[in-house]
Amino acid sequence: MARGFRAYLHRLGIVHTIPETTDQRRHRHNRGRPGGRPPAFDRQLYHRRNIVERCFNRLKGFRDIATRYEKTATSYEAAVTLASLPLRARSA
Structure with a gap:
């Protein structure tokens, strides 16, 4: 398979x-x-893929994103953006 x-x-x-x-x-x-x-x-490609995966795993810590409470794609995208802000602030 x-x-x-x-x-x-x-x-x-x-x-x-x-x-x-x-x-x-x-x-x-x-x-x-x-x-x-x-x-x-490709080690460099694998490293970039790993960074993206870790970012998604951190976003899953936000309950509304992990369970997808929002009904529309637009509101879900807004929730992901809002959840990303504290993560971005912490990493900077």
Whole structure:
């Protein structure tokens, strides 16, 4: 199943951003040549992705954003903006 997902993402041009784990590396190595070459890993891209994920996790600390109380996209966007202000002030 994962192979199909990877092929689908590859066809869409979505690049690999998560580093390969040691057990995946070992398994690929044990398969030999049919195991394929290791996926490319861009450390800078992974770092930027991690920053975005941590920001979303901090926003989830606000109950109204985590549960999505707002009904419209506009009011939800406003709530996210308001919740981001104290986070931005804390990090600066």
